[in-house]
Amino acid sequence: xxxxxxxxxxxxxxxxxxxxxxxxxxxxxxxxxxxxxxxxxxxxxxxxxxxxxxxxxxxxxxxxxxxxxxxxxxxxxxxxxxxxxxxxxxxxxxxxxxxxxxxxxxxxxxxxxxxxxxxxxxxxxxxxxxxxxxxxxxx
Amino acid sequence: xxxxxxxxxxxxxxxxxxxxxxxxxxxxxxxxxxxxxxxxxxxxxxxxxxxxxxxxxxxxxxxxxxxxxxxxxxxxxxxxxxxxxxxxxxxxxxxxxxxxxxxxxxxxxxxxxxxxxxxxxxxxxxxxxxxx
Numbered sequence: 001x002x003x004x005x006x007x008x009x010x011x012x013x014x015x016x017x018x019x020x021x022x023x024x025x026x027x028x029x030x031x032x033x034x035x036x037x038x039x040x041x042x043x044x045x046x047x048x049x050x051x052x053x054x055x056x057x058x059x060x061x062x063x064x065x066x067x068x069x070x071x072x073x074x075x076x077x078x079x080x081x082x083x084x085x086x087x088x089x090x091x092x093x094x095x096x097x098x099x100x101x102x103x104x105x106x107x108x109x110x111x112x113x114x115x116x117x118x119x120x121x122x123x124x125x126x127x128x129x130x131x132x133x134x135x136x137x138x139x
Numbered sequence: 140x141x142x143x144x145x146x147x148x149x150x151x152x153x154x155x156x157x158x159x160x161x162x163x164x165x166x167x168x169x170x171x172x173x174x175x176x177x178x179x180x181x182x183x184x185x186x187x188x189x190x191x192x193x194x195x196x197x198x199x200x201x202x203x204x205x206x207x208x209x210x211x212x213x214x215x216x217x218x219x220x221x222x223x224x225x226x227x228x229x230x231x232x233x234x235x236x237x238x239x240x241x242x243x244x245x246x247x248x249x250x251x252x253x254x255x256x257x258x259x260x261x262x263x264x265x266x267x268x269x270x271x
Contacts (some may be wrong), residue, residue, distance in 0.1 A: 002164065003184070003185065003188055006164070007191070009160045010189035010190060010192020011195060012152055012156040013170075013193055014192060014193040014194065015197070019145050024210055025211055026209065027207075027208050029211075032264050032266075033271060036268075036271055041142065041145075042146065044143055044150060045150035046150065046241060046245075048150030048151050050154065050245050052150075052153075053154045053157050053242055053243060054246050056154075056162060057161075059162060060161060063162075066161070068163045068165075072165045073166045075244075075251075078249070078251060079251070080251055083232050085254070087231070088254075088255040088256075089229070091229030091230045092229070092259035092262025093262050094224070094225025095266075096262065096267045096270070097218060098214065100226065101236050102174055102226060102230060103236075103238060106170070106190060106194055112210055112213070114213050118219035118220050121220070122226075122227060123223040123224075124174075125227060126224040127178060127227040128227075129224075129228050130231035131178075131231070
């Protein structure tokens with residue numbers, strides 16, 4: 001059941017990205033280009049996703065446990081630190097350069113392989129760099 | 140109005156997905172986090188299923204919907220590599236991306252996610268303005 005839900009969630013999330021054209025970096029860059037020829041469609045995507053998401057958290061507040069698991073595993077950190085701000089800044093710059101954030105970048109492996117290959121290889125390398133860094137600093 | 144239909148449906152689908160996932164397995168959906176689990180954790184089966192589903196669903200572009208904007212002309216490998224490194228490293232350092240912070244985090248009004256989203260949006264807007 002867990003496996004079916006996870007696969008279905010991936011499929012539906014991907015369909016949502018495709019439907020909203022977030023898989024197309026030209027649309028994303030058009031959205032980020034507020035000083036140029038602005039395409040506001042991604043505000044609708046974010047706002048509608050967040051509106052439905054909020055209903056989920058209202059329901060969560062009324063339940064002790066999820067339907068299929070013994071406990072909630074929602075992040076609980078609340079402190080705003082340098083890592084959060086620097087990480088988000090670097091991510092934002094990378095996102096602005098290509099118009100790919102991680103989900104749409106992965107779908108580019110199929111949608112636009114000549115771009116997706118390079119982006120995803122570097123995405124994995126960047127993620128790996130952070131993994132190695134945390135392993136070294138934790139020792 | 141026509142141009143707003145697909146973003147609306149897409150956003151509702153994304154919100155519905157995060158909600159179903161939250162209420163059934165109790166977790167948020169963060170693509171950068173799920174990808175790093177697939178790469179670096181010992182439990183790879185579920186992250187693999189999710190990412191496989193994401194790529195299949197995300198490539199339904201143009202099959203189920205009509206494309207309104209053309210894909211960009213293929214950019215240089217260097218640009219894509221610099222972008223991928225920054226996105227890969229930055230999302231891990233900042234503990235999330237557009238999905239984990241932008242959608243799931245703001246949905247639960249997490250102060251960290253609201254700050255992260257404002258920061259990455261601003262950085263991305265400045266970057267696009269600078270490159271144009």
